[in-house]
Amino acid sequence: MRLTKRMVWSIAGMIAAAGLASGALAQEKVTARLDFTPAGPHAGLHLGVAKGWFKDAGLDVDVQDGRGSVNTVQLVGAGQIDFGWAALGVMAIARESGMKVKSVAGVFRKGDLAIIVDAKSNIRTAKDLKGKKLVVFAGSTWAPFIDPFFKNAGMTRNDVNIIFVDPTAMFANYASGQSDGVMTLGPFGIPIVNINRESRQVLAADYGIAFPSHGIVVREEMIASRPQTVQRFVSTVLRSWEYILAGREGEGADAVIAARPGIKLNRDVLIGQITMYKDFIQTDNTKGRPLGWQSDRDWVETINTMESAGAIKSGKKPDEYFTNQFIKQ
Numbered sequence: 001m002r003l004t005k006r007m008v009w010s011i012a013g014m015i016a017a018a019g020l021a022s023g024a025l026a027q028e029k030v031t032a033r034l035d036f037t038p039a040g041p042h043a044g045l046h047l048g049v050a051k052g053w054f055k056d057a058g059l060d061v062d063v064q065d066g067r068g069s070v071n072t073v074q075l076v077g078a079g080q081i082d083f084g085w086a087a088l089g090v091m092a093i094a095r096e097s098g099m100k101v102k103s104v105a106g107v108f109r110k111g112d113l114a115i116i117v118d119a120k121s122n123i124r125t126a127k128d129l130k131g132k133k134l135v136v137f138a139g140s141t142w143a144p145f146i147d148p149f150f151k152n153a154g155m156t157r158n159d160v161n162i163i164f165v166d167p168t169a170m171f172a173n174y175a176s177g178q179s180d181g182v183m184t185l186g187p188f189g190i191p192i193v194n195i196n197r198e199s200r201q202v203l204a205a206d207y208g209i210a211f212p213s214h215g216i217v218v219r220e221e222m223i224a225s226r227p228q229t230v231q232r233f234v235s236t237v238l239r240s241w242e243y244i245l246a247g248r249e250g251e252g253a254d255a256v257i258a259a260r261p262g263i264k265l266n267r268d269v270l271i272g273q274i275t276m277y278k279d280f281i282q283t284d285n286t287k288g289r290p291l292g293w294q295s296d297r298d299w300v301e302t303i304n305t306m307e308s309a310g311a312i313k314s315g316k317k318p319d320e321y322f323t324n325q326f327i328k329q
Helices: 003-024 041-048 069-077 088-097 143-152 170-175 186-193 220-225 227-245 249-259 266-279 297-308
Strands: 028-034 059-064 084-086 101-106 111-120 133-138 161-164 181-184 199-203 214-219
Touching: 003 249, 028 069, 028 227, 041 069, 041 084, 041 186, 041 249, 041 266, 069 084, 069 088, 069 101, 069 214, 084 088, 084 133, 088 214, 088 297, 101 220, 101 227, 111 186, 133 170, 143 181, 143 297, 170 181, 170 186, 181 186, 181 266, 186 199, 214 220, 214 227, 220 227, 227 249, 249 266
Parallel strands: 028 059, 028 084, 133 161, 133 181
Antiparallel strands: 084 214, 101 214, 111 181, 111 199
């Protein structure tokens, strides 16, 4: 049988379609759990999905909202989730309970624990908090570091009035003027409370509390058995963040909003969070290094902080908590 041009093109079309179908089937399904409800720091993952960059890397990523870094890390450690976007300090504490989890990328490497206070107040240092009413919730990342923070500032927790509230009521309590400060994550919280009460932050990092912010957490078993999957995921998240941080905060915020259409999100708040987190990308020890790269020296400081707070046992080494093998040097 003689093939006509139409038949040739038809066959070519079927081959192309088969190739596309094959490519779709080749997508590896993975789960990624965020630390909390939709927020600016989640833009990197949502934009990676929206732009199709994960698919380009052969990954079909299910991005799930979280219920706190502790819960996210626990799910990763239990093997119920492949990747966690969580506070890396929380990951380090989780290892004390036997969870074989590790950080494979530190995106926001400077500690973001802070006490948010009214911008019009006279509170500028930790000592200015004396006699003030501060709100926090019991399961907060702040919990192990309250005493070390005030000790480093030459005070004790008895010098302030700390009120434990439900996490859903914390920002409302502060915004309404019922408290003088809120103990939270500074760059996350300030854009939220600024709507009703213009604020600034007293950073725990300025008082010797070394506790890294957000990054990517996986099981050690996954690093060993599926390194290519980890590499593709990490590279895509970092690509997405590099794109956003190059002056495209609005696109990052829009990706979060588009991913969660059923939730009323404030675009300005999301942009404000992304913008503020720019100051938390680097530490003195990571300057000049690629995004995601983590420093031994930073982790030594983190280990010392957590040991002094009783959060981990003594004798830990930095390489127990992170690896730079998936970061392009």
